Amino acid sequence: xxxxxxxxxxxxxxxxxxxxxxxxxxxxxxxxxxxxxxxxxxxxxxxxxxxxxxxxxxxxxxxxxxxxxxxxxxxxxxxxxxxxxxxxxxxxxxxxxxxxxxxxxxxxxxxxxxxxxxxxxxxxxxxxxxxxxxxxxxxxxxxxxxxxxxxxxxxxxxxxxxxxxxxxxxxxxxxxxxxxxxxxxxxxxxxx
Numbered sequence: 406x407x408x409x410x411x412x413x414x415x416x417x418x419x420x421x422x423x424x425x426x427x428x429x430x431x432x433x434x435x436x437x438x439x440x441x442x443x444x445x446x447x448x449x450x451x452x453x454x455x456x457x458x459x460x461x462x463x464x465x466x467x468x469x470x471x472x473x474x475x476x477x478x479x480x481x482x483x484x485x486x487x488x489x490x491x492x493x494x495x496x497x498x499x500x501x502x503x504x505x506x507x508x509x510x511x512x513x514x515x516x517x518x519x520x521x522x523x524x525x526x527x528x529x530x531x532x533x534x535x536x537x538x539x540x541x542x543x544x545x546x547x548x549x550x551x552x553x554x555x556x557x558x559x560x561x562x563x564x565x566x567x568x569x570x571x572x573x574x575x576x577x578x579x580x581x582x583x584x585x586x587x588x589x590x591x592x593x594x595x596x597x
Contacts, residue, residue, distance in 0.1 A: 417548065420579070421545060421548065421578070422548070424536075424537055424545060424575065424578075425536050425537070425545065425547065425548065428536050428537045428545070428572065428573055428575070429468060429469065429536060431572040431573075432469045432470075432536075432569075432570055432572055432573065433469045435570065435572065441570055441571070441593045442471050442472065442570075442593075444593035444594070445471050445568070445570065445591065445592065445593040446471065446472075446473065446475075446476050448591055448592075448593065448596075449473065449476060449532070449568065449591055450476050450479070450480070452566075452589075452591060452596070453476075453480055456530065456564075458487075458529045458530045458564075459484075459486055459487050459488065459529065460487075460488045460489075460490070460526055460527065460528045460529045460530075461477065461480065461487070461488070461489045461490070461528055461529070461530050461531075461532070462489075462490045462491070462492065462501045462528035462530070462531040462532065462563065463477050463489060463490075463491065463531075463532040464491065464492065464532065464533065464534045464568075465491055465510070465517060465518040465519075467515075467516065467517055467518075468547075470534045470568075471534075471568060471569075471570070473532060473568070474506075477489045477504075478505075478506040481505060481506070488503055488526055489503070489504050489505065490502055490503050490504055490520075490525075490526050490528055491504045491518070491519055491520055492517075492519075492551070493513060493519045493520075493525075494513065494514045494515075494551060497551075497554055498551065498554050498555040498558060499551050499552065499555040500525045501525060501526050501527070501528050502519060502520040502522050502524060502525060502526075503520060503522060503524055503525075503526055504520050508520050508521075508522075509521040515547075515549075527559065527563075528563045529563050529564065530563050530564040530566065531552075531556075531563045531564070531565050531566065532566050532568050533546075533552055533565055533566065533567050533568065533587065534546070534567075534568055534569065535567040535568060535569035535573050535590065536569070536573060537569075537573050537574075537575045537578055538567050538569050538573050538574055538575070538578075538587075538590045538592075538597065539574075539575050539576060539577045539578045539580075540574075540576065540577070540597065541577070541580070541586065542567065542586050542587040542588070542589070542590050542597050543577070543578045543580040543584050543585075543586055543587070544567050544578070544584075544585075544587055544590075545573075545575070545578045550583065552565075552585070553583050553584060553585050556585050557585070564588050564589070565585070565587045565588050565589075566587065566588060566589045566590065566591060567587040567589070567590035567591070567597075568590075568591055568592075569590070569591075569592055570592060570593060571592045571593055571594050573592065574592065
């Protein structure tokens with residue numbers, strides 16, 4: 406069996422790497438996090454009530470991200486035709502595995518919890534975690550580029566909604582050609 410060629414290392418922008426450290430530290434240092442998270446979840450829930458979507462992709466909380474599981478469970482309970490899904494890394498892109506309350510989760514890449522199923526769906530709307538978000542709705546993630554590679558190959562492209570705390574807001578991420586602009590971003594105090 407021939408060995409596979411080594412993948413070239415990804416370029417790590419040192420400025421963005423520093424922003425990630427600082428923004429994650431700010432998120433972890435929130436002293437009033439329960440109140441902020443409650444406001445953020447309420448804002449997302451109100452907004453979700455205004456859109457006609459049956460297939461929703463969201464994220465399982467890691468690294469001090471907001472926890473949307475209870476909100477998504479309520480959203481599912483309102484209409485039995487609705488489906489929620491969590492991202493699963495498959496090669497260089499994300500696919501989305503169905504999730505429901507009580508679903509068995511297993512540890513995936515980067516220690517992210519994923520549903521224990523081979524089934525996949527195509528969401529109409531994605532709630533995407535933001536380490537940073539700028540005023541033009543460009544997202545700073547963890548640096549893997551998975552959402553930036555996934556969204557362009559999804560057809561039809563889902564509505565991309567960034568989710569983060571106010572401490573994630575920055576003037577600009579200095580977007581590069583590969584950075585995709587979100588359709589909307591929600592924080593506990595507003596909408597971008």
